[in-house]
Amino acid sequence: MNSISFSSVSVRVVVDGQDEPKTLLRDVSLNLTERRVAVIGANGSGKSTLLRLLNGLVEPSAGTVVVHGDDTVTAVRRVRSNVGFVFTDPLSQLVMPTGREDVELSLRRSIKNSRERSARAEEVLDRFGLLRLADQSIYELSGGERQLLALAAVLAVNPAVLVLDEPSTLLDLRNRELLRRTVAGLDQQVIMSTHDLDLALDMDRVLVVEAGRVVFDGDASDGVARYRALCAASLGELPYERAPK
Template sequence: MPPHTDPSSADHGIRLESVVLERGAQRVFDGLSLELRDARIGVIGDNGAGKSSLFRLISGLEQPGEGRVRVHGCDTVADRRQLSQHVGLMFQNPDDQIIFPTVAEELAFSLTARGESRGEARRQARDFLARRGLAAWAERAIGELSQGQRQQVCLLALLISRPATLLLDEPFASLDLLSQARLSAQLAASDQQVLVSTHVLDHVHDFERVLWLAQGRVQADGPGREVCEAYAQDVRRRAEMDLPHA
């Protein structure tokens, strides 16, 4: 399936140019090139396919050995200090991301990192929560929150800082159905570009674009419905091959 194209300017969206990424003796990506401009993009594939590595490259947590990555006009190596203005990454485990003891402090940190004073950041954080009907969360201790609620705090911390692109790495993996539905609704309401890596295909099935990664390569790239169904069929085929024969 051919990748989507967009006539927008070169500074809009994310561009990977012949990227090589090596981790020890393993070559994760070998000349990967992508243009990611669609508003909603899913990334699917088996464990070890390169989904998290792709997000780490885009967010600047890893650097390409060859090639380059540009995010809304910023080179992830040369312009690394500016990247947080353009892209935010939500990790698989919220405990790897949350730093502060209360919800308001965690959200305020996203704003102080962008130059707001501590007092103004806390005021904006409380207002932000109140507008979402979560005013009572402001002084709640992070340790008292459920896994789904901590995941929601991580997303709120990204939303309040307003990066152009949100990267969500397996955000549904440890959530119950109600928490998954709430997270999906939040994503649907956002006007930011959203990239979601997931094994829960239902959540990206209706996305305008889905990438299927396999061993660091793009196996398929196209409308969510088509790519998710192709991947699901491939998984079923491989599972049947593993069954013992009578």
């Protein structure tokens, strides 16, 4: 069952100093079967919460999330073996001194033999053009190189679903284009939140999230147009745009 379903999902959290829980997502129902799905919306709209539901980093307060037949609460280990998650800041998930060590670490559970694990890590690094950087400190790499390295480490175990949380935020134009081409060539189903509307236009389906609700679900170009309209409406009339009296 190669689909991802949200059934009446809401997420509420208790915030210090507030009597009532804060609602981050409200009554989301979706069935995601497309290979490329973008999630767009303003900061704080609920995009990252929606993505983190996909591998059990966040649990629904109500409703269910099912990924390829597995419930993200009751079968979280199987879900996480199928869903790779790449965070906005790669330094938050690159834990080893070098890229080679990080990719080998991600392979430790699936490949027990150290020689086989090392050979597989080299294959993965070479696939992403990172082999020449494999033994450099991750702190010597550019933001784009770190992001690709984090992506390589996640894809090394061949998950069925790849979740990317604003992957282009730290990238310059060259590395953004490299990321776009890399994502386009992947076999995995990709769910991506992004502020980069050009990246969103590459997707098969776009979800627009506003104030914890999915307010648009459909074609990429229509979704981007809807989000632009929402942004324009939220700005209203700016002080410097008012005609002088």
